[in-house]
Amino acid sequence: MISSLHPQIPIERRVLARALEPLRQHAGMDMGFGGPVRNGAVAMQITDLAGARTRSTVDLVVRNGEGLGGKALMLGRPVSVADYMAAEGITHVYDHAVRPEAIHTMAALPIIVDRTPRLLVYLAARTHVRLGDRWFDNFTPIVRRLEREIAIEDEVGRRLSLLSSTAESGQPGLTREDLIDIAHELAELADRIEDEALRARLQAVGYRVAPVTAATPDPQPPTMLRPREIDVLEQVARGLTNREVADALGLLPNTVKSYLKSAMHKLHVTNRVQAILAAQRLGLLS
Incomplete structure:
Protein backbone atom coordinates (compact mmCIF):
# COMPACT_ATOMS: atom_id res chain seq x y z
CA MET A 1 0.00 0.00 0.00
CA ILE A 150 0.60 23.35 -5.46
CA ALA A 151 -0.11 21.99 -8.95
CA ILE A 152 2.92 19.67 -8.72
CA GLU A 153 1.85 18.35 -5.32
CA ASP A 154 -1.67 17.85 -6.67
CA GLU A 155 -0.25 15.68 -9.44
CA VAL A 156 1.93 13.77 -6.99
CA GLY A 157 -1.14 13.11 -4.84
CA ARG A 158 -3.07 11.92 -7.88
CA ARG A 159 -0.32 9.49 -8.86
CA LEU A 160 0.05 8.12 -5.34
CA SER A 161 -3.72 7.77 -5.02
CA LEU A 162 -3.79 5.76 -8.25
CA LEU A 163 -1.08 3.46 -6.94
CA SER A 164 -2.81 3.11 -3.56
CA SER A 165 -6.25 2.35 -5.00
CA THR A 166 -4.74 -0.24 -7.34
CA ALA A 167 -2.90 -1.94 -4.46
CA GLU A 168 -5.99 -1.97 -2.21
CA SER A 169 -8.24 -3.40 -4.90
CA GLY A 170 -6.04 -6.48 -5.21
CA GLN A 171 -6.30 -6.29 -8.99
CA PRO A 172 -3.36 -5.93 -11.38
CA GLY A 173 -4.69 -2.65 -12.77
CA LEU A 174 -1.29 -1.26 -13.71
CA THR A 175 1.13 -3.06 -15.99
CA ARG A 176 4.85 -3.28 -15.39
CA GLU A 177 5.36 -0.57 -18.00
CA ASP A 178 2.76 1.64 -16.25
CA LEU A 179 4.66 1.32 -12.97
CA ILE A 180 7.94 2.22 -14.63
CA ASP A 181 6.34 5.25 -16.27
CA ILE A 182 4.83 6.39 -12.96
CA ALA A 183 8.16 5.95 -11.18
CA HIS A 184 9.89 8.11 -13.77
CA GLU A 185 7.12 10.72 -13.61
CA LEU A 186 7.38 10.82 -9.81
CA ALA A 187 11.13 11.32 -10.16
CA GLU A 188 10.63 14.23 -12.56
CA LEU A 189 8.03 15.81 -10.25
CA ALA A 190 10.34 15.34 -7.26
CA ASP A 191 13.08 17.28 -9.04
CA ARG A 192 10.71 20.29 -9.17
CA ILE A 193 9.78 20.24 -5.45
CA GLU A 194 11.72 22.64 -3.22
CA ASP A 195 11.06 20.86 0.07
CA GLU A 196 14.12 18.59 0.35
CA ALA A 197 12.55 16.14 2.80
CA LEU A 198 9.41 15.73 0.67
CA ARG A 199 11.53 15.41 -2.46
CA ALA A 200 13.59 12.60 -0.94
CA ARG A 201 10.52 10.70 0.26
CA LEU A 202 8.85 11.05 -3.13
CA GLN A 203 11.96 9.75 -4.87
CA ALA A 204 11.98 6.79 -2.51
CA VAL A 205 8.33 6.07 -3.35
CA GLY A 206 9.21 6.15 -7.05
CA TYR A 207 11.96 3.62 -6.39
CA ARG A 208 9.66 1.30 -4.41
CA VAL A 209 6.83 1.23 -6.96
CA ALA A 210 9.03 0.66 -9.99
CA PRO A 211 9.48 -3.03 -10.76
CA VAL A 212 12.93 -4.42 -11.42
CA THR A 213 13.42 -4.20 -15.17
CA ALA A 214 14.80 -7.05 -17.21
CA ALA A 215 18.52 -7.23 -17.63
CA THR A 216 18.58 -5.44 -20.96
CA PRO A 217 22.15 -4.49 -21.83
CA ASP A 218 22.77 -0.76 -21.56
CA PRO A 219 23.91 0.88 -24.80
CA GLN A 220 26.87 2.20 -22.75
CA PRO A 221 28.10 -0.09 -19.97
CA PRO A 222 28.32 1.98 -16.77
CA THR A 223 31.66 2.73 -15.18
CA MET A 224 32.15 0.85 -11.92
CA LEU A 225 30.78 2.79 -8.95
CA ARG A 226 33.02 3.55 -5.99
CA PRO A 227 32.02 2.04 -2.61
CA ARG A 228 31.05 5.44 -1.20
CA GLU A 229 28.81 6.13 -4.22
CA ILE A 230 27.01 2.84 -3.56
CA ASP A 231 26.71 3.69 0.14
CA VAL A 232 25.08 7.02 -0.74
CA LEU A 233 22.66 5.42 -3.22
CA GLU A 234 21.60 2.85 -0.62
CA GLN A 235 20.80 5.60 1.88
CA VAL A 236 18.93 7.66 -0.74
CA ALA A 237 16.86 4.57 -1.62
CA ARG A 238 15.64 4.56 2.00
CA GLY A 239 14.14 8.03 1.50
CA LEU A 240 16.80 10.03 3.31
CA THR A 241 17.59 13.64 2.40
CA ASN A 242 21.13 14.67 1.49
CA ARG A 243 21.65 16.02 5.01
CA GLU A 244 20.34 12.81 6.58
CA VAL A 245 22.60 10.74 4.32
CA ALA A 246 25.54 12.93 5.35
CA ASP A 247 24.76 12.37 9.03
CA ALA A 248 24.39 8.61 8.55
CA LEU A 249 27.68 8.25 6.67
CA GLY A 250 29.73 10.92 8.44
CA LEU A 251 30.02 13.08 5.33
CA LEU A 252 29.32 16.70 4.43
CA PRO A 253 26.05 17.40 2.52
CA ASN A 254 28.04 18.79 -0.42
CA THR A 255 30.11 15.60 -0.50
CA VAL A 256 26.90 13.54 -0.67
CA LYS A 257 25.73 15.70 -3.55
CA SER A 258 29.04 15.13 -5.36
CA TYR A 259 28.82 11.35 -4.92
CA LEU A 260 25.26 11.37 -6.28
CA LYS A 261 26.22 13.46 -9.27
CA SER A 262 29.17 11.19 -10.01
CA ALA A 263 27.01 8.05 -9.68
CA MET A 264 24.34 9.43 -12.01
CA HIS A 265 27.00 10.30 -14.59
CA LYS A 266 28.50 6.81 -14.45
CA LEU A 267 25.07 5.16 -14.70
CA HIS A 268 24.03 7.36 -17.64
CA VAL A 269 20.91 8.68 -15.85
CA THR A 270 19.60 12.14 -15.01
CA ASN A 271 17.93 11.81 -11.58
CA ARG A 272 18.17 9.97 -8.28
CA VAL A 273 15.37 7.48 -8.85
CA GLN A 274 16.80 6.44 -12.21
CA ALA A 275 20.21 6.04 -10.53
CA ILE A 276 18.75 3.79 -7.82
CA LEU A 277 16.88 1.68 -10.38
CA ALA A 278 19.98 1.35 -12.55
CA ALA A 279 22.15 0.37 -9.58
CA GLN A 280 19.54 -2.15 -8.45
CA ARG A 281 19.41 -3.74 -11.92
CA LEU A 282 23.17 -4.13 -11.77
CA GLY A 283 22.97 -5.82 -8.35
CA LEU A 284 24.92 -3.02 -6.65
CA LEU A 285 22.41 -2.31 -3.88
CA SER A 286 21.80 -4.61 -0.94
Whole structure:
Protein backbone atom coordinates (compact mmCIF):
# COMPACT_ATOMS: atom_id res chain seq x y z
CA MET A 1 0.00 0.00 0.00
CA ILE A 2 1.31 3.46 -0.93
CA SER A 3 0.49 5.91 1.86
CA SER A 4 0.39 9.70 1.63
CA LEU A 5 3.72 11.39 2.19
CA HIS A 6 2.18 13.94 4.55
CA PRO A 7 -1.34 12.66 5.32
CA GLN A 8 -1.86 15.05 8.22
CA ILE A 9 -0.75 18.28 6.50
CA PRO A 10 -2.77 19.71 3.58
CA ILE A 11 -0.82 20.69 0.47
CA GLU A 12 -1.69 24.36 0.90
CA ARG A 13 -0.37 24.46 4.47
CA ARG A 14 2.93 22.88 3.44
CA VAL A 15 3.45 25.35 0.62
CA LEU A 16 2.47 28.32 2.78
CA ALA A 17 4.71 27.28 5.66
CA ARG A 18 7.73 27.25 3.32
CA ALA A 19 6.89 30.48 1.54
CA LEU A 20 5.39 32.90 4.05
CA GLU A 21 8.50 34.28 5.77
CA PRO A 22 10.56 34.58 2.54
CA LEU A 23 7.58 36.28 0.92
CA ARG A 24 7.29 38.76 3.80
CA GLN A 25 11.00 39.56 3.62
CA HIS A 26 10.90 39.93 -0.16
CA ALA A 27 8.04 42.42 0.22
CA GLY A 28 9.82 44.37 2.93
CA MET A 29 6.64 44.23 5.01
CA ASP A 30 6.28 43.89 8.78
CA MET A 31 3.84 41.00 8.81
CA GLY A 32 2.67 38.16 6.61
CA PHE A 33 -0.22 35.83 7.30
CA GLY A 34 -2.58 33.59 5.41
CA GLY A 35 -4.16 30.21 5.03
CA PRO A 36 -5.99 27.76 2.77
CA VAL A 37 -9.17 28.65 0.90
CA ARG A 38 -12.24 26.53 1.56
CA ASN A 39 -14.64 25.01 -0.96
CA GLY A 40 -13.48 26.87 -4.03
CA ALA A 41 -13.69 30.40 -2.68
CA VAL A 42 -16.42 30.41 -0.04
CA ALA A 43 -14.02 31.37 2.75
CA MET A 44 -10.46 31.05 3.99
CA GLN A 45 -8.97 30.41 7.43
CA ILE A 46 -5.84 32.15 8.71
CA THR A 47 -3.46 29.44 9.90
CA ASP A 48 0.08 30.80 9.56
CA LEU A 49 1.78 34.01 10.75
CA ALA A 50 5.15 35.67 10.17
CA GLY A 51 6.26 38.82 11.94
CA ALA A 52 3.14 38.96 14.13
CA ARG A 53 3.06 40.67 17.53
CA THR A 54 -0.05 38.86 18.69
CA ARG A 55 -2.16 35.84 17.73
CA SER A 56 -5.30 37.89 17.19
CA THR A 57 -5.72 36.72 13.58
CA VAL A 58 -5.06 33.00 14.14
CA ASP A 59 -7.98 30.76 13.10
CA LEU A 60 -9.94 33.77 11.84
CA VAL A 61 -12.34 32.69 9.07
CA VAL A 62 -12.60 35.27 6.29
CA ARG A 63 -15.65 34.91 4.07
CA ASN A 64 -15.94 35.73 0.39
CA GLY A 65 -16.72 39.42 -0.08
CA GLU A 66 -15.93 40.40 3.52
CA GLY A 67 -12.86 42.42 4.48
CA LEU A 68 -9.84 42.90 2.27
CA GLY A 69 -9.19 39.17 1.89
CA GLY A 70 -12.81 38.45 1.09
CA LYS A 71 -12.68 41.11 -1.61
CA ALA A 72 -9.57 39.47 -3.13
CA LEU A 73 -11.39 36.11 -3.15
CA MET A 74 -14.47 37.64 -4.73
CA LEU A 75 -12.47 39.41 -7.48
CA GLY A 76 -9.91 36.63 -7.93
CA ARG A 77 -7.00 39.08 -7.96
CA PRO A 78 -4.70 40.96 -5.55
CA VAL A 79 -6.13 43.99 -3.75
CA SER A 80 -4.63 46.47 -1.28
CA VAL A 81 -5.45 49.43 0.97
CA ALA A 82 -3.11 52.22 2.05
CA ASP A 83 -4.85 52.84 5.40
CA TYR A 84 -6.73 49.74 6.50
CA MET A 85 -8.79 51.20 9.34
CA ALA A 86 -9.96 54.15 7.27
CA ALA A 87 -10.34 52.26 3.98
CA GLU A 88 -13.57 52.55 2.05
CA GLY A 89 -14.68 49.88 -0.39
CA ILE A 90 -14.21 47.00 2.05
CA THR A 91 -16.26 45.82 4.99
CA HIS A 92 -14.68 46.12 8.43
CA VAL A 93 -16.07 43.02 10.10
CA TYR A 94 -12.54 41.80 10.95
CA ASP A 95 -11.20 45.03 12.45
CA HIS A 96 -11.21 43.42 15.89
CA ALA A 97 -8.54 40.97 14.72
CA VAL A 98 -6.49 43.48 12.72
CA ARG A 99 -6.43 46.30 15.30
CA PRO A 100 -4.09 44.60 17.84
CA GLU A 101 -1.42 44.31 15.12
CA ALA A 102 -1.52 48.08 14.41
CA ILE A 103 -1.59 47.39 10.67
CA HIS A 104 -1.68 50.39 8.34
CA THR A 105 -0.99 49.23 4.76
CA MET A 106 -2.15 45.78 3.66
CA ALA A 107 -2.36 43.68 0.51
CA ALA A 108 -4.16 40.38 -0.07
CA LEU A 109 -2.89 38.00 -2.77
CA PRO A 110 -4.92 34.94 -3.81
CA ILE A 111 -2.92 31.93 -5.05
CA ILE A 112 -5.00 30.39 -7.84
CA VAL A 113 -4.53 26.96 -9.42
CA ASP A 114 -6.74 25.82 -12.31
CA ARG A 115 -8.96 28.89 -11.77
CA THR A 116 -9.60 27.89 -8.16
CA PRO A 117 -8.21 29.94 -5.23
CA ARG A 118 -6.18 27.62 -2.99
CA LEU A 119 -4.36 30.04 -0.69
CA LEU A 120 -4.79 33.63 0.42
CA VAL A 121 -1.70 35.51 1.58
CA TYR A 122 -1.74 38.87 3.36
CA LEU A 123 1.26 41.20 3.48
CA ALA A 124 1.01 44.10 5.91
CA ALA A 125 3.03 47.06 7.19
CA ARG A 126 2.57 49.06 10.36
CA THR A 127 3.49 52.24 8.50
CA HIS A 128 2.35 53.72 5.20
CA VAL A 129 3.83 51.90 2.20
CA ARG A 130 3.14 52.85 -1.40
CA LEU A 131 1.86 49.78 -3.25
CA GLY A 132 1.79 50.48 -6.97
CA ASP A 133 1.76 48.28 -10.05
CA ARG A 134 5.52 47.81 -9.85
CA TRP A 135 5.24 46.50 -6.29
CA PHE A 136 2.66 43.91 -7.35
CA ASP A 137 4.56 43.00 -10.52
CA ASN A 138 7.56 42.21 -8.32
CA PHE A 139 5.55 39.36 -6.79
CA THR A 140 4.36 37.77 -10.01
CA PRO A 141 7.26 35.25 -10.25
CA ILE A 142 6.81 34.23 -6.60
CA VAL A 143 3.05 33.83 -6.94
CA ARG A 144 3.53 31.75 -10.09
CA ARG A 145 6.05 29.56 -8.26
CA LEU A 146 3.60 28.92 -5.43
CA GLU A 147 0.90 28.04 -7.94
CA ARG A 148 3.29 25.59 -9.64
CA GLU A 149 4.24 24.00 -6.31
CA ILE A 150 0.60 23.35 -5.46
CA ALA A 151 -0.11 21.99 -8.95
CA ILE A 152 2.92 19.67 -8.72
CA GLU A 153 1.85 18.35 -5.32
CA ASP A 154 -1.67 17.85 -6.67
CA GLU A 155 -0.25 15.68 -9.44
CA VAL A 156 1.93 13.77 -6.99
CA GLY A 157 -1.14 13.11 -4.84
CA ARG A 158 -3.07 11.92 -7.88
CA ARG A 159 -0.32 9.49 -8.86
CA LEU A 160 0.05 8.12 -5.34
CA SER A 161 -3.72 7.77 -5.02
CA LEU A 162 -3.79 5.76 -8.25
CA LEU A 163 -1.08 3.46 -6.94
CA SER A 164 -2.81 3.11 -3.56
CA SER A 165 -6.25 2.35 -5.00
CA THR A 166 -4.74 -0.24 -7.34
CA ALA A 167 -2.90 -1.94 -4.46
CA GLU A 168 -5.99 -1.97 -2.21
CA SER A 169 -8.24 -3.40 -4.90
CA GLY A 170 -6.04 -6.48 -5.21
CA GLN A 171 -6.30 -6.29 -8.99
CA PRO A 172 -3.36 -5.93 -11.38
CA GLY A 173 -4.69 -2.65 -12.77
CA LEU A 174 -1.29 -1.26 -13.71
CA THR A 175 1.13 -3.06 -15.99
CA ARG A 176 4.85 -3.28 -15.39
CA GLU A 177 5.36 -0.57 -18.00
CA ASP A 178 2.76 1.64 -16.25
CA LEU A 179 4.66 1.32 -12.97
CA ILE A 180 7.94 2.22 -14.63
CA ASP A 181 6.34 5.25 -16.27
CA ILE A 182 4.83 6.39 -12.96
CA ALA A 183 8.16 5.95 -11.18
CA HIS A 184 9.89 8.11 -13.77
CA GLU A 185 7.12 10.72 -13.61
CA LEU A 186 7.38 10.82 -9.81
CA ALA A 187 11.13 11.32 -10.16
CA GLU A 188 10.63 14.23 -12.56
CA LEU A 189 8.03 15.81 -10.25
CA ALA A 190 10.34 15.34 -7.26
CA ASP A 191 13.08 17.28 -9.04
CA ARG A 192 10.71 20.29 -9.17
CA ILE A 193 9.78 20.24 -5.45
CA GLU A 194 11.72 22.64 -3.22
CA ASP A 195 11.06 20.86 0.07
CA GLU A 196 14.12 18.59 0.35
CA ALA A 197 12.55 16.14 2.80
CA LEU A 198 9.41 15.73 0.67
CA ARG A 199 11.53 15.41 -2.46
CA ALA A 200 13.59 12.60 -0.94
CA ARG A 201 10.52 10.70 0.26
CA LEU A 202 8.85 11.05 -3.13
CA GLN A 203 11.96 9.75 -4.87
CA ALA A 204 11.98 6.79 -2.51
CA VAL A 205 8.33 6.07 -3.35
CA GLY A 206 9.21 6.15 -7.05
CA TYR A 207 11.96 3.62 -6.39
CA ARG A 208 9.66 1.30 -4.41
CA VAL A 209 6.83 1.23 -6.96
CA ALA A 210 9.03 0.66 -9.99
CA PRO A 211 9.48 -3.03 -10.76
CA VAL A 212 12.93 -4.42 -11.42
CA THR A 213 13.42 -4.20 -15.17
CA ALA A 214 14.80 -7.05 -17.21
CA ALA A 215 18.52 -7.23 -17.63
CA THR A 216 18.58 -5.44 -20.96
CA PRO A 217 22.15 -4.49 -21.83
CA ASP A 218 22.77 -0.76 -21.56
CA PRO A 219 23.91 0.88 -24.80
CA GLN A 220 26.87 2.20 -22.75
CA PRO A 221 28.10 -0.09 -19.97
CA PRO A 222 28.32 1.98 -16.77
CA THR A 223 31.66 2.73 -15.18
CA MET A 224 32.15 0.85 -11.92
CA LEU A 225 30.78 2.79 -8.95
CA ARG A 226 33.02 3.55 -5.99
CA PRO A 227 32.02 2.04 -2.61
CA ARG A 228 31.05 5.44 -1.20
CA GLU A 229 28.81 6.13 -4.22
CA ILE A 230 27.01 2.84 -3.56
CA ASP A 231 26.71 3.69 0.14
CA VAL A 232 25.08 7.02 -0.74
CA LEU A 233 22.66 5.42 -3.22
CA GLU A 234 21.60 2.85 -0.62
CA GLN A 235 20.80 5.60 1.88
CA VAL A 236 18.93 7.66 -0.74
CA ALA A 237 16.86 4.57 -1.62
CA ARG A 238 15.64 4.56 2.00
CA GLY A 239 14.14 8.03 1.50
CA LEU A 240 16.80 10.03 3.31
CA THR A 241 17.59 13.64 2.40
CA ASN A 242 21.13 14.67 1.49
CA ARG A 243 21.65 16.02 5.01
CA GLU A 244 20.34 12.81 6.58
CA VAL A 245 22.60 10.74 4.32
CA ALA A 246 25.54 12.93 5.35
CA ASP A 247 24.76 12.37 9.03
CA ALA A 248 24.39 8.61 8.55
CA LEU A 249 27.68 8.25 6.67
CA GLY A 250 29.73 10.92 8.44
CA LEU A 251 30.02 13.08 5.33
CA LEU A 252 29.32 16.70 4.43
CA PRO A 253 26.05 17.40 2.52
CA ASN A 254 28.04 18.79 -0.42
CA THR A 255 30.11 15.60 -0.50
CA VAL A 256 26.90 13.54 -0.67
CA LYS A 257 25.73 15.70 -3.55
CA SER A 258 29.04 15.13 -5.36
CA TYR A 259 28.82 11.35 -4.92
CA LEU A 260 25.26 11.37 -6.28
CA LYS A 261 26.22 13.46 -9.27
CA SER A 262 29.17 11.19 -10.01
CA ALA A 263 27.01 8.05 -9.68
CA MET A 264 24.34 9.43 -12.01
CA HIS A 265 27.00 10.30 -14.59
CA LYS A 266 28.50 6.81 -14.45
CA LEU A 267 25.07 5.16 -14.70
CA HIS A 268 24.03 7.36 -17.64
CA VAL A 269 20.91 8.68 -15.85
CA THR A 270 19.60 12.14 -15.01
CA ASN A 271 17.93 11.81 -11.58
CA ARG A 272 18.17 9.97 -8.28
CA VAL A 273 15.37 7.48 -8.85
CA GLN A 274 16.80 6.44 -12.21
CA ALA A 275 20.21 6.04 -10.53
CA ILE A 276 18.75 3.79 -7.82
CA LEU A 277 16.88 1.68 -10.38
CA ALA A 278 19.98 1.35 -12.55
CA ALA A 279 22.15 0.37 -9.58
CA GLN A 280 19.54 -2.15 -8.45
CA ARG A 281 19.41 -3.74 -11.92
CA LEU A 282 23.17 -4.13 -11.77
CA GLY A 283 22.97 -5.82 -8.35
CA LEU A 284 24.92 -3.02 -6.65
CA LEU A 285 22.41 -2.31 -3.88
CA SER A 286 21.80 -4.61 -0.94
